Amino acid sequence: MSGTVGTTRTGTTTTTAAGVAAAPAHRAPLSRTYRFELVKLLAQWRVRLLVLACWTAPALFVAGVSRQSTLPSDTLFGRWMHATGWAGPLVVLGFAGTWALPLLTSVVAGDVFASEDRLGTWRHLLVAVRSPRRIFVAKALAGLTVIMLLVAGLACSGTAGGLLAVGDHPLVGLDGHLLAPGTAAGRVLLAWSCVLAPTLALAGIGLLGSVALGRSPMGLLLPALVALGTQVAQMLPLPVAVRLALPGYAFTAWNGLFTSPAQTGPLLIGVVVGLAWGLLATALAYLLFLRRDFTGPADDGSGRRALTAGLLPLTALLAATTLILTQAAGAPATGSGIERNKVQRSLATAFAHLYRMQTSQLHRPAVTEAQLRATAACDKSDGRADPEGAGNDWRCVVTWYLPGVTAPGRAVYQLDITADGRYVADGDGPKEVNGYFLVRTPAGDAPNPLWQFDGNVELLATTSKG
C-alpha cells in the first residue's frame, strides 16, 4: 500500500510526533475503575430510589405495623412486634429473603454488565480501561457495594423503626426462651450477616446472567427466577440433603439462631453453600466475559452459551453439594428430616418456655422448665399417616407437671409444619391454657403466649436438645 508520507492536506511535512516511541498501554487502576462503576450505578435513578426505599421503608413499615392492633402473625416473629423492637428487623429479614433481596440483586447485579450492552458503551469502556479483567472486577465490586448498601439499609432501617416504635425489650425466641436485648441485638446482626451468603449467590447468578444474556431481559430476571425456583423447591417434600444444597437455604436457616442452643449446623451449611454458589457463578461470569469478542456485532450474549457455561456447572455444584452433604454431614439422602421425635422435643421445649412466660404474666408462683418436665406426644392424620414430613395434620398433646401437683396438665395443639421445618402450633384446649388469644393480667389484657406460637424443627440428624 502506498501513501506513507507524513504530510497534512496542506502539504506541510510534519515530524512532531514521528519517531516518538509509544508509551506502554496505560491500564486504569482498579480503584479508579471501581469508583467509576460506582458513580455510574449510583447515577441511575432506579438505584437511587432503591437506596432511599431500603433505608426508609422498613422503618416506616415496622413502626407502622407495631402500632397496629393486628400483627402479621403469619410472618416469623410478627406476633412479637408489640413486645420488642427486635422483632421488626426479623420480620423485615423474612420478607427480604423471600422478595426484596432477590429483586434487589436482580436490579443491581443482573444489570451491571447488560447496561453497557444497552447503552452501547462496551467499546468506549474497554478503550478507557484497557483491561477486561479490571472491568469485570470493578463492576462486580461496585455491584456488591451497592447490594451491601441496600442490605445494610434494610437491616438498619428495620431495627431503627422497631426500637423507636416499641423499644429495646427481650425477644421471644423460636423455642419460646427469652433473649435479653443485648443477645437479641447480636443474633439479629448475625442473622442479617448470614443472609449475605445467599444474597451473594444471587448476585453471582445475576452477574452470570448479565454477562451471558447481554441485553436480554432474561439476564435481569435470572436472580429473581432462581430465587423463586428455590423457594418453590423449599416448599416441596425434597430430601434434606437437596434442600440444604440449594443456594437460598440460609434465607430460612437463620431461624436456627433463635433457639437455645442455636441450630448452627444447617445455618453454616447454608452459608457455605451460598458462598460456593456465589463464587462459582462469579467465576463463570468472569470466564465468559474474558472470552467475549467486543467487535463481533452479534456478540452480546446468547441463551445457548448461558445454558452450557452457566446452568450446567451450577447444576453440577448442586449435585456435588448434595452428595457431600449426604456423605459427610449426615444429611439424609431421602426423607424430609421432619420426624416425630424432633417435633415432640421441639414442641415440648417451646411450650415449657412459654408456659413459664404465661405464669410470669399472670403473677402465679414461678416455675422452671425443669420443674414442668414438659413432654409432647404427636401423631399425624390421627395416626393414619406416618408421623413424618410436613403437613397441617399434626396433632400433639403436651403434658406437664406443676410443683406439688401430682396430676399432670395437658394441652392439645394442631401443628402446621412446612417443609423447611418451621411450624405454627395452634392451641386446641383446654381453654384456660391456650383457648384465648388474650390473658387477663394485673396490668390489663395481654397476648396469651400459649394460644398460638411459632417453632422450628431442625432438619439435620444433629438436632440440638433445645
Place this chain on the structure above:
Amino acid sequence: MDTHLAVRARGVTKSFGDVIALDGVDLDVAHGQIHGLVGPNGAGKTTALGLLLGLAVADSGTLEILNTPVGRGLAAPGGVGGFVDGPGLYPALTARQNLAAVAALSGRRSRTAAVDEALAEVGLTDVADDRVRGFSLGMRQRLGLAAALVTEPRLLLLDEPSNGLDPAGKKHVHGVLTRLAADGVAVVLSSHRMDDLEALCSEVTILATGRVVFSGPLGKLAAENRALDYRLRTPDPAAARRIASSTAGIHVVDDTGTPRTDAGVLVVRALVPALDELVAGLVNAGVAVRELAPVVSPLEAAFLALTEQQEAAR
C-alpha cells in the same frame, strides 16, 4: 520499523465465524496525517478501527501502532484514543462527569483542567453540567470527541464523527481535527460522508468486502479514476450542448437526472483535460459558465466505481 508511521498493518485478517471481516489488509497512517477509511456497510471499517483501538486481536498479519507491535492480548498501546460505533457516553452522567471519568481512567493528573479544556475545544462548556440524556446527536458526537481529546491521543480513531452535526458543528469538529493533525496527531476517520473526507483527509483507504481496493492520496485516486459526470450550468444550454458535442473527449449525458424545470443544466462526462477544452470553447463562443461541478464528488465516484467492481468480481 518506520518511525514516521503511527499505524503499520500488513496482511491483517480477522474473521467472525464464517464471516471474513478483514482479508489481508495493509494500512499505513503517518503521524500528522488525517486518513479516511471508506467503504460500504460491512466492508470491515469498524473491525479495522476495533483492531486499532485494541478491542480485538487480528487472526493473522502484523500490526504496529505508535511503533509498538500489537500482541495477542487485547488493549492497544497508550496514546490511542477515539470511538467506534458511536461515542459511548453514559446518559445518567453529566458531560463533565463523563469526561472526568475518562480522564481519571486514562491516568491524567490535572483532570479538571483537561476536562475544561476538552469541553471548550468542542464548544460544550455551557452544557458541561447537564446530563447527557438530554443531548442531541450532534452534541453527543462532540462530547465523544472531547472524551477522546481528554486522553491526549497520538493516534485518534473516529467512527463517523460528523454524524448528526449541523454545519457549524461540523466546521468546529473539522477545525479541531485539523489542529490535531498539525500538532502531529495521526487521525483515522471512518465515514460515509465523502464531503467530510475530501475536506479533511490527505489520504484514504477504500475497503470493500474486507479488502483494500485503494489506498493513497486523494489526488492519486482522482488520477486513477475514470471520467466523471459534471454539471454545467449556462444561460444558453443549447449552445453549450452544441459546443460540448463537438469537443473531443466530452460526452453529453442526456439523462441529467435533474428536474425538467432546471433547463439551464447540462451534464457532461469527461476527464479533466477535456473539461478544460470545453470551458475554453464556451468562453470563446461567448457562452457564460455559471457552474461547472462534479455531479458526485471524485471520491464518491471512485468509491462507487471501486466498490462496484469489487462486488462484481465476487
